[in-house]
Amino acid sequence: MRRIAVVGAGQAGLHLALGLRPQAPGSEPHSTRGAPEPYDVTLYAARTPREVRSGRVLSTQVMYGPALALERAAGLALWEDRAPRITSLGFAVADPSHSPGGGFTALLDEPAQSVDLRVKTAGWLELFEARGGRVEYGTVGPADLPGIAAAQDLTVVATGSGPLAEVFARDARHSPYDRPRRTLAACYVRGTRMPDGLGGPHVRVTPVAVDGTAAGEFFVLHALTLDGPCEIVLWEAVPGGPLDVWADRPGPDEVVKRTLELLRDRLPGEYALCRGMEPTDAGAALTGALTPVVRRPVAEVAPGTYVLGLGDAVVLNDPVSGQGSNSAARAAAHYLRAITGHGGEPFDRTWMLRTFAAHWEHARHVTAFTNLLLGPAPEHVRRILSAAARHPEVAHRYVNGFADPAGLAEWFMDADRADAYLAAAGAAVPADGG
């Protein structure tokens, strides 16, 4: 039996660990190819399900159709019937001179969903244990990894943005930033109102510019939390700017209070919709910042002993594009196929590098798109957003790009391709921008 350790029980680690133990003990073993391949899986989890549920929120975790399909195929879509079905994405445009329409909303081809990671990871952890999976509770440190890895055929590190990821060297080629590009503040709430004309659960995004300078973005979205459906508000504040008022790490009541103050001053329309909101629970708020980074996917933790990184541990993007959970699911499903397809062959460094490289073919598009959203919008992006406000086809294509950012390379990421597309769609913007 092949021994596999998964360090980190979050979106990616649990998806992989459950894929390696898809059945309860004694039931039919699982294999994707050829003879059934049994795995002896040990999962290292920092917190018990109870601790996770009673802790603070971790993300806003909107997942789009393709990632949800992977969870469904793996039998992991346990909250699908209860989570609000997000059917549209709406964008306001910060600088009215670039968009006479003032913004746009378009339907997603497939609904998205956001299930509180506290609900999801606690539930998946219990499922893993119910299937006879072994869980070691506690925080794994760098000094623990050689011992863990020496006892396994394969060790996968999926500890998210936590410090253990530093065992993987930063890959400067794909890591343009050395500090956070946004300060984050989120709160799970109830009591917001839907805007007129938007009948169902959605995500809406409002960029904020103050005196012509980009200050960040404000998001509202629908989700499922511990005790039912809720809304989530999220600030992505440019560090040092007027929206960056979160350094003291306030709790839920204070995040709501400051959010309403900011909205009253900066976004009166959103203030009118959000003024009745209240936090869902004592752990409903999250504040912080992260530095986007891509790391080398393989670390040598002792001479000749290697571990493979998965998810945010090796590809960490700012949440502004709402892609991390989606990428984590894709990566977990891909690693699972690579493991089960490898038969009894060794999981050596070459296999690890090859496995990550195949995932990076998709993940690189996510990183490029996210980093583009973090910087000043290039002129061709302004042209696209302006066109989207007047042409539903452009709006629809952009909105659905969030479900699979790889497709954006064909028309959004590059100025020539963007202009060719806009011309072909009859949506080219006049030279004066109007």
Ligand SMILES: Cc1cc2nc3c(=O)[nH]c(=O)nc-3n(C[C@H](O)[C@H](O)[C@H](O)COP(=O)(O)OP(=O)(O)OC[C@H]3O[C@@H](n4cnc5c(N)ncnc54)[C@H](O)[C@@H]3O)c2cc1C
């Ligand atoms: C504010 C915010 C909003 C976001 N919004 C979205 C969104 O809308 N859509 C989207 O797709 N993504 C979003 N993301 C990103 C998404 O949450 C992450 O990309 C995703 O959770 C990554 O999955 P992961 O398994 O790699 O890491 P995580 O889900 O973070 O899991 C890591 C796990 O490892 C554990 N761990 C950490 N260190 C150790 C250790 N030393 N030993 C043992 N265990 C350890 C942690 O407790 C955790 O359980 C958002 C993130 C933030 C911060």
